[in-house]
Amino acid sequence: MSVPESAIGFELAPVRSTVEAGRLRFFAEAIGQDSAVYTDRSAAADAGYPDLPVPPTFLFGLKLDAPDPFRWLLDLGVDFRYVLHGTQKFTYHRMAFAGDELLLRSRIADVTQKKGGALEFIVLESEVTRGGDPVATLLETIIVRHPELEVAA
């Protein structure tokens, strides 16, 4: 089953998420972050930040804070075992910090195919804002493999 072009423009339910300091410390531990700026409030304050900063790639996970976050892909008929992350871009407008309430709005910007439909590319564009001010723009390409079509293609 392939993702219809009519999916282009589909808007995901907005996600509101308050950034938790504990979650940022957990993320820092997972990626081996050794700079105290990302784990220690006083080090963050010394760097001029109001609280622990949200690191450059953390915002990718915001949409995963939604209830049933992969539902939109399942509704498009995507088998999640065959999903690959193709590209990821962040454009930064201002930094975010622990305690911030962020709003994420995402839409499907494009759907294309290659190799006779054996590979599908879904482009998702997301805007992250805080109190109406832009924080970051995310652009990601999700690749959906269709192994059953790979031999034929």
Added chain:
Amino acid sequence: MIALAEATVGTELPALEAPPISRTTLALFAGSSGDHNSIHLDIDVAKSAGLPDVFAQGMLSMAYLGRLLTDWVPQERIRSYEVRFSAITPVHGQPTCRGTVLAIDERDGETLATLELSVTLSDGTVTLSGHAVVAIA
């Protein structure tokens, strides 16, 4: 550490060598990043998709590469950061992150360095390539 003002085209950032990726790292990254896709955590799911084993989240490598950037510049100087994932990172793969100054331009009253970025495994496989734009003055 290279002083930002001294960066020129061709300047290489100090490489960042991540430890070999363990299954524990995959679990911790899944929990903290919010990406609970079981293809990265559960070998039974990986096998059901015809794969020999789980593999690392692409965003884990992008996060390591993000550390390379923030080790070099305060984060508020990063204007954009983009990557293409070109190969999967297997369990026990050891990513090394590298960055080189590709260009320096004046734009909107800022001096911006465009960095060429890569993550490679010890066997030479390039798992990720990309660019970042950072303000250096």
